[in-house]
Amino acid sequence: MTDITEHTAARPRAEFLHRFSVRDAGTLIGLVVILAVFGALVPGFFAERNLINILQQSSINACLALGMTLVIISGGIDLSVGPTAALSAVISASMLVAGVPFPLAIAAGFAIGLVCGLLNGVLVAYVGLQPFIVTLGTLSTYRALALIYTGGNPVLGLPAGFRAIFNGSLFGLPLAVIIVAVVALIAWIILKKTPFGEYLLAVGGNEEAAYIAGVPIARTKIAAYMISGLLAALAAQILIGRLGAAEPILGNLWELDAIAAAAIGGASLMGGKGSVVGTILGAVILGTMRNGLTLMNVQSFYQLLATGLIILAAMLIDRVTRGRG
Amino acid sequence: MTDITEHTAARPRAEFLHRFSVRDAGTLIGLVVILAVFGALVPGFFAERNLINILQQSSINACLALGMTLVIISGGIDLSVGPTAALSAVISASMLVAGVPFPLAIAAGFAIGLVCGLLNGVLVAYVGLQPFIVTLGTLSTYRALALIYTGGNPVLGLPAGFRAIFNGSLFGLPLAVIIVAVVALIAWIILKKTPFGEYLLAVGGNEEAAYIAGVPIARTKIAAYMISGLLAALAAQILIGRLGAAEPILGNLWELDAIAAAAIGGASLMGGKGSVVGTILGAVILGTMRNGLTLMNVQSFYQLLATGLIILAAMLIDRVTRGRG
């Protein structure tokens, strides 16, 4: 019926590692199935160019989803990533257009992301409001600030030099993909190897126990939201580099994709559980799906249907292969 | 720091009632503050006609939010209410246009709502998937079905007789308001007076203990989602009665408003907690805000800003007046 009836065996270390990789393997199987289906249906799907496209198209969502994963592990949620990105984007962009040196403008964008995250974090951790509703409130607030700041107009004409930073390639891979891969590596290290990672799991897993053990609850939560804000800002920089313009309405509905990627990857919205590898796979699953459906020229209503069904299917495959999420 | 350090009072019956009304009183104070502000700023804000407008405009969100509250209490969430409403609306509407008798067409719409809820519930309760991600998946799926069914077109020309059912007035109050008030009363009775209400609170409060105590976990959860689906369908009927047309894109982002109303009203997204009175007040707060901002002719960017800030402010007032949510 429920997980009450099943209990996991208690066994030594090997089992522990095994158990973890099994979760991610579930997600991986989901991805492989989807790849196989599209590979069979779409000629040229496995062309190197297309595979790179998929990675590139998944990179922004992956970037956000990594931050989202940390927040979710801490027992929270961040619905404000899109507007955070927008605010960061329009401010960086208008500085760039005004001739401010790149590093300064980029730093300002990152600072915006951190401040947005800080505000979310403080309201959740110190004031004690529910994360969902806090970030629902800031979702509107940050978006409004971006719109007011720009008067609703896009900021156009970003310098080519700036765009080159995020538009280049290295070893045949788009820089955006490489940047996100590095971010993923760092996130993985944070989660697996640092005290902060443990704190995140502890705060999300059992806040009371964490408090009694002396874990700095508030600081841990705030840091998670700040990282999420920072990564939203990074995603914004990548995107405006790609588009050459920053719009105040950029990042609409990003939060849903990011949450979907994290959840497909095994993060539990009850907190205390989530995986960097899983999240990346989740983002790639979503990216692959969009790419494949487009190449198959599926009409948009049916694409929407497929999106819904594939999210459900991915969760089912995941559930079957790795046990209850 | 955390709720470990502060605990709410404990005393006999009087205190118990008191404690509960204190929570709702927090929300009520929020509403009063907002009313007072708009009353001071907007001439004619307190005109009877306008107050009725506010109730009428809050009624659809209140209807959804009631279902959402039950789902949230059970420890879940229902992101698919908007698309459920859309699917129910287009199917009822096309039956009406085809000349099917009203009761049958309305019943079909309700049936659709129940089926949508059933599917959500089964995936959550029996398959054991996370509610957020299940309903994120069905959010796309149900929307796609509504779009495919109508080819994206609105269904127009609803019979006047049908529209009259939901557009009438009784004792000077719009029928929609009365219907939702009745629904709220039923929800209140369900929560406070029936075994099912106790089961909802128990399942959301401690699923494992509820299981051992013989609570039918799966059925309780499924029933919550089905009620949410049914109320989405009811909201859809009210809306198409009012607008005279059923659009497949109806109900976009309804879930966020409904969740916001429930959360402002004191429901905890961790489950086991929530109040019908609070939710209704939450919905009226949001409705008042929209109404007041429109009357003040606040420019759209600033309306967005105000929406965000008022959600945050309502939560803050609530937090201050009634202690940690």
Place this chain on the structure above:
Amino acid sequence: MSVIPRLQFEGISKEFPAVRALSDVSFSVGVGEIHGLLGENGAGKSTLLRILSGVYRPTAGSVLIDGRPVTLNNPVAARAAGVAMIHQELQQVPQLSVAQNMFLGHPLTRGGIFVARREQERRAAEALAALDPTIDPAVPLGNLKVAQRQIVEIARALLDRARIVAMDEPTSSLTPSEFERLAEVIAGLARDGVAVVYVSHKLDEVFGSCQRATIMRDGVVVETVDLTKLSEKAVVSMMVGRELAQEQHRSHASTDVRLSVRCLASATKVHDVSFDLHRGEVLGIAGLVGSGRTELLRLLAGADRASSGTVDIDGKAIKLSNPRDAIAAGIGLVPEERKREGIVPLRSISSNMALASMGVFAPRGVIDHTRLKRVAAEKMKRVNLRPFLLDRPIRLFSGGNQQKAIIGRWLAAGTRILLFDEPTRGIDVGAKAEIYHLIEELAAEGHSVVVVSSELPEVIRLADRVLVMRDGTVAAELDRADLNEQAIAAHAIPQSETQAGKAQGHRAGA
């Protein structure tokens, strides 16, 4: 004992909204002293220790360490002041490994950046060695049984090399032999000058380890006594404020078979269990940790599904696919892990009580609250709930009173077969006597009762007949006449020593 005590409580008071949990509590603990803290459920022991460990702030009064007042505003400050605490409710993160839990909040790092996992695991293993070397510090804590988790909690406190160790019922789920190892560890701490405050409802433990003890009742100190000069009985009467009648076992068993279990097996732990339970009988089940007792009860309660076997009640075969089936058949389980499996924390005592018998209270679909109130008042009076506040959320009650409410749940549901899993874990002598008395009364009324307990005296006190389980099967059935601790232990321990050594987690239970 040196002149300046290591730890002094001076006039500590603590008020929760509407509850005065402590008033003017003062006593001191010397360097190297093991000081018992005794009192009934709700006396305020945990509250005092939570103040000591920085979780609560006192309303008045101060704590002195080595003669100097200290501010203990949060757990970190308390830890810095040299206080380590074992909490009554296990405070652990199931997702993290054993070692990570033990070092939570103050991990060992390499270069201040990375967690030194290996080193943590090594040190954790060292701390665990004296208590239970079979626990692997690298497994996720959620995979351990309660008893093992409690040992981890103890080992965590030892890591700190604190000046003061507060232990709030550290042995509530441990067996006597595990206590013995703990007692040695505590004695070692005392030799090193650590002050130990030891809370337990198991008086023999307190008498065995402590010289002095402070007795509390209703938030005030009754007296600090020298245990070498007092009898257990005298201490008990100081705790409860009255004489406790020593009751003897009385059997009410009839010959009618009520429950008949044949060849019951689960997919994992239980193999081929058969027994009969009679009307009015109290059947004890003894065995080592992991012998499958809990799982057997869960099968009977419908919480887990049996893979084979039959269960008959009054001669009729019943299907047990979920707890509802069991409840309908008149079976109710009082579970081992009260917090996780027993209570709905935010709900009131009445709601928790009524949960299993909603059908009774809502014959026409709407709950008859007057009736519910009446029944709740009646049942809670019968189990002697204290404080008698039926609408107060259950999470604010002490463990013993939570347990009483769960028993009340089955009384209200008209259950005829009651399954108790460690019924007096964490429960004080007074309440324990009440629960024993209650169990006997229930038997006298014709209920059939199964009691699983790791405390052999408890089994012997209560049971008309005892099944001894070993490795998931019934190793022996002992009649009351043959009942003694040696006999039970002889059947509980696996035959060959080598086998016992191999089987992880098996610890001598007697």
Place this chain on the structure above:
Amino acid sequence: ADLAPLNSDTEKDRIDWSQLEAKFGAFPKLPDGTKAGAVSKTLTNEYWRSLGEGYKSFGDRVAVPVVYQAAQSEGDQLGQLTIAEGLVTQGYNVLLVSPQTDSNLQPIMEQAKAANVPVVNVNDAVIPQAEHYVGNVQRDNGVRVAKWFIENRPDGGKVAIVEGQAGVYAAVQRTDGFKTTITEAGKFEVVASVPGNWDRQTSYDAATNILQQHPDLIGFYANNDGMALGIVEAVKAAGLQDKVAVFGTDGISDAYASIRAGELTGTVDSFPVLTGEVALESALRLVAGQKLPRVVATPQALITKDNADRYSGAGDAVRKALLEDAAAGN
């Protein structure tokens, strides 16, 4: 050399759609196997579906297959980019794009250039680097409605605007065109300009509130027809249908029906089917190597009960009517 950022409303290098044949001759012969790819905003709006019909009907006429895709919602910027990138990789000879925003399809311009595929920006949001634009003047939309009020309500009065999604190009332009024109006329007061988020229900509620506060309102202008139809219901519910004029934008079929029924006062039709046909024609002329001006302007017209029939017949009839209009100089 970089092109100057395009402003489709003011660009000098332009031609009216009716002049195409006169200036560039009959439709040229195309290379064998020519196929066109198109991506638009969302199919949940009839406007974009009609545009697709236009693509298809012209494609059928000249035997060119057209693939027409759309994003899942109006806000789905990256999804649309993904679709467009897919079309570039799949080797279509020309792309027709209707971007969600001014910049979300920017990368396509570069990728397509690298792949030597011409891109035509069709309507609504304007990519600054676009080399080719086919569409109408968004701002003109609002201007036409304002002019109707100025002509038909000489006494002036209170008017209100219900806007589309905050920050969306078309919404901003239409609102601005209406507001500026009507304010300059002097006698009118814009008492409210509030968001309707392209949503019928939101617009209904907003209109109810506005009417309640300004029962003497003489008219509404909504940024699209769906919102306008919601407003019509609110006006009816308030019993003011004889006093309040309601205008929408887009000319979807429901708007025509409502106009004929005497409920909606009018809409500004921008003839999406015709626009689609003209856009594909222009795109294919580019494939054939013709050098078209940067902007090809497509028609729009204010539709009221008086002229509704003239503009709602079969495709060719409408085309003829619009050609007449063009010749007459509106």
